[in-house]
Amino acid sequence: MLHIKQRFAFTLPAAALAAACAMPAHSAVVASIKPIGFIAAAIADGVTPVEVLLPDGASEHDYALRPSDVKRIKNADLVVWVGPEMEAFLTKSAAELPEAKNLEIAAMPGVKPLLIRGGEDEDEHEHGHDHDHDSDKSEDQEPSHTHHHHGEFNMHLWMSPEIARQSAVAIHGKLLELMPQSRAKLDANLQQFEAELADADKHIGAQLAPVKSKGYFVFHDAYSYFEKHYGLSPAGHFTVNPEIQPGAQRLHQIRTQLVEQKAVCVFAEPQFRPAVIDAVSRGTSVRKGTLDPLGMGISLTKDSYVKFLSQLSSQYASCLNGA
Template sequence: MLHKKTLLCASGALALWFGAVNVAKADVVTSIKPLGFIASAIADGVTDTQVLLPDGASEHDYALRPSDVKRIQDADLVVWVGPEMEAFMQKPVARRAEQNRLALSQLSEVKPLLMKGDHDHDHDHGSDDHHAEKRDGDHHHGENNLHIWLSPEIARLSAVAIHKKLVELMPEKRDELDANLQRFEANLARTDKQVANELSPVKGKGYYVFHDAYGYFEKHYGLTPLGHFTVNPEIQPGAQRLHQIRTQLVEHKAECVFAEPQFRPAVIEAVARGTRVRMGTLDPLGTAVQLGKESYMQFLTGLAGQYTACLKGD
């Protein structure tokens, strides 16, 4: 009889122990890879970070698979920009409790830093572009540019918010999470200075980007874009818009035109053909970077290198 009671007590203790382990394991799921860079730095050594969108997919038009919905349901913390950016996530995220979700664009500290979308100021499209431009604008997630992960300042605020959520979920891990946040902020401050120094020689050099994604990065580091080919990467710019860009390239107002890894439209090559403008590639999602405690720093330095390689003519 005593032996049976001992077994019951032991099995009960094991159940409690496994239950505690499950409570402590708070998987973080982010919508896109750059948010995963920030989250994985804060969660390093504490819990896993996963990214919903596979490399090569666009945050603009992704369709969730049943397995993605399950990952959102099972995650202890879902981190995304917000419903205006990742509309495809709105319904499954809305089913999660407030403590298990974090929309970075809706943080009170981030809202004052949001930039207006450039499409609000693009009045140089011809009438033949009106329909495409309207679809462009409708696509651009309301009035703001929500590519907020390209702002080092907003990245730091995002890290603070992720840290706060994880401490609430895993109070027993506060010391590790505190240390991770402190390391992230110190590394970000150092990397920010390095990137600013690297980009300083190319300030004032004009260029075109393929799509309207880089405003935060460009503003933060004082770069001087001439414009973008499109707001929505899925919609080709109209003929009059291309003629305007071509004219500026011929007049040598631009040093470079930048494509993106997931969007390599022939239209860029066609417009640049016969000019002296150089072609480069910018990767706003960091597809070549692996998640880890230094990944956001690698993302920033990688993007800076992509700018300078083309603008310097290296």
């Protein structure tokens, strides 16, 4: 009898230990990049943890999944990403997930009508009509695979407050299916997110209103949704893909516009501070600022997306105002 009790005593903790070890692997929302993680963190707060695949300082344009990343994706409650045109590194792993655990934001029916066409062509026709010949050369000089990552549309969807709101609603819906017992908390989180986002949207609109007509250049074509939403006046961008330096014709074109004072600011990014920005602005009165499209310094909390938008707004306003 004693022998049986001893066996039982040893077996139970082993089983419990195995269960405990297995649990954490199945208890997270995995977001592709940090700003998507910000939105997910607002909805999942107090329900399930949120993890981000892309480390700070890495680029979504050329990231390669590690074996540990693949494991996290397989074990996730839910994987949230923009889509294959933005995070090519996720396409294969996401395709293997059941539909209930895979949220591709670009494929959402409510998002499709909001997509903005991307790439050089639209920008050149809109802002570079005085330099058609130059811009054609610039297009040729930048390798065609600059479009490979973005395709037909600009995929920096997290820059749109409206797409962020729709993403939050979709994350709420997916988590509700997976965790119906957490309905009260998930509902409260979504309600709070929408209220705070609406409030931040009003404040940002007021902050940016005085600088709406001021021209500027951004380093890479990441801000179209934010700019369109708040009615800003971008004069153009240096490059579509930040991994690829702009060609000589493009730099000449930007330099000409800076000399003619068609822009008051040139924005770099925390992970991209290319010498071309200094070179092209040298000897002009243009100011230099920094825009952070991935919220690198912001930690994942329930209000981090609102912080991200507000930080971006302040980065625009301080340079465009000359503060």
